[in-house]
Amino acid sequence: AQTVTQSQPEMSVQEAETVTLSCTYDTSENNYYLFWYKQPPSRQMILVIRQEAYKQQNATENRFSVNFQKAAKSFSLKISDSQLGDTAMYFCAFRGATNKLIFGTGTLLAVQP
Amino acid sequence: DSGVTQTPKHLITATGQRVTLRCSPRSGDLSVYWYQQSLDQGLQFLIQYYNGEERAKGNILERFSAQQFPDLHSELNLSSLELGDSALYFCASSEEAGGLAKNIQYFGAGTRLSVL
Numbered sequence: 001a002q003t004v005t006q007s008q009p010e011m012s013v014q015e016a017e018t019v020t021l022s023c024t025y026d027t028s029e030n031n032y033y034l035f036w037y038k039q040p041p042s043r044q045m046i047l048v049i050r051q052e053a054y055k056q057q058n059a060t061e062n063r064f065s066v067n068f069q070k071a072a073k074s075f076s077l078k079i080s081d082s083q084l085g086d087t088a089m090y091f092c093a094f095r096g097a098t099n100k101l102i103f104g105t106g107t108l109l110a111v112q113p
Numbered sequence: 114d115s116g117v118t119q120t121p122k123h124l125i126t127a128t129g130q131r132v133t134l135r136c137s138p139r140s141g142d143l144s145v146y147w148y149q150q151s152l153d154q155g156l157q158f159l160i161q162y163y164n165g166e167e168r169a170k171g172n173i174l175e176r177f178s179a180q181q182f183p184d185l186h187s188e189l190n191l192s193s194l195e196l197g198d199s200a201l202y203f204c205a206s207s208e209e210a211g212g213l214a215k216n217i218q219y220f221g222a223g224t225r226l227s228v229l
Contacts, residue, residue, distance in 0.1 A: 037220075044115070045203060045220035091156065100146070100169055101205075101218060103156040 002027045004094050006104035013082045014112050020067075021077045021107045023092030032096040034068065034075045039106070040088040048090070051075065079109075087111045116140065119204050119221035127229055131192040134224045138185055138206030144168070145187040146207070146218060147179055151200035162187055163209075191226070199228045 003026045013019035025034070036048040051059045051068050059066050063080045079086055092104040116139035126132055138145050147159040158171035162181035173179075176194075181187045191198060202225075205218040 033216075042222070043201060043225075044222050045205075046115075047217060047219070050217065095216075095218075098169060099144075099216065100158040100161065100171055101148070101156075102158070105155050 002029075002094050002096060002102050004092050004102050004104040006092055006107050008107045009105070010108045010110070012110045012112060013079075015082055015084060017082055018078060018080045019082055019109065021079075021090050021092075021109065023075045023077070023104055025073050025075065025092070025094050027073070027094065027096060029096045032094060034066075035093040035095065035101070036064070036066070036077045037091045037093060037103075038086075038088045039091065040085075045091075049077065082111045084111050084113060115219040115221060117204060117206050117219050117221035119202075119224050121224060122222065123225050123227070125227045125229065126194060128194055128196060130194050130228075131190065132194065132226065134189040134191070134202055134204075134226075136187045136189070136204030136206075136221060138187070138204075139219055142206035142208055142219075143185065144207045144209060144216075145181055145185070146205040147173075147187070147189050148203040148205065148220075149200050150203060150223070151197075154200075156203075159189070194228045196228050199226055201225050 032053045034051045038046045049061045067076045089106045093101045118137040143164045146161045150156045159173040161169040179189045201223045203223045205220045207216045207218045
């Protein structure tokens with residue numbers, strides 16, 4: 001069975017600084033997708049970025065980028081130039097052949113002014 | 114706005130009761146997924162429907178059931194409610210049923226259920 005692990009329950013970063021959130025996963029599948037979702041205090045689940053496992057190039061979306069290490073089964077999220085609006089719970093998620101999303105336990109990120 | 118609509122936003126009910134949560138997917142999306150977010154279990158997949166048919170089942174209790182109607186909206190029915198059913202219930206939708214297509218799941222704002 002697939003599992004997703006986020007080992008950092010909480011993190012804090014100063015505004016305009018860079019922060020990296022960690023995620024590891026376990027699967028025997030070769031083709032899959034990985035996602036980072038953001039859940040602000042409003043509770044809405046917002047897709048931040050996705051990575052296709054068969055693509056070697058790391059995905060980027062504006063200030064958000066990932067470091068995908070397939071062999072190590074690692075998928076970290078880097079947020080550059082952190083903004084107050086980035087304060088949220090961040091969930092790493094895996095989607096394989098079954099199509100359901102398997103989520104980690106989340107990392108609560110606080111951006112300090 | 115994700116385009117996925119969930120009603121109601123909040124629901125307060127008593128143990129033993131039955132409630133229905135409703136979800137309207139994004140225009141053009143054929144798949145609907147239900148997830149439960151609770152403090153002790155985290156975010157868990159419950160069930161998926163594709164074009165009216167059940168496609169996948171997760172950790173869904175027998176007291177819970179769902180369906181997807183011809184207009185593609187979906188309902189999640191929770192019966193014989195217990196205190197432990199208090200949670201945030203999310204609906205998500207995507208274009209396709211599965212496979213490795215670019216099949217992003219977009220989430221609604223959720224329904225917060227409180228069982229007293």
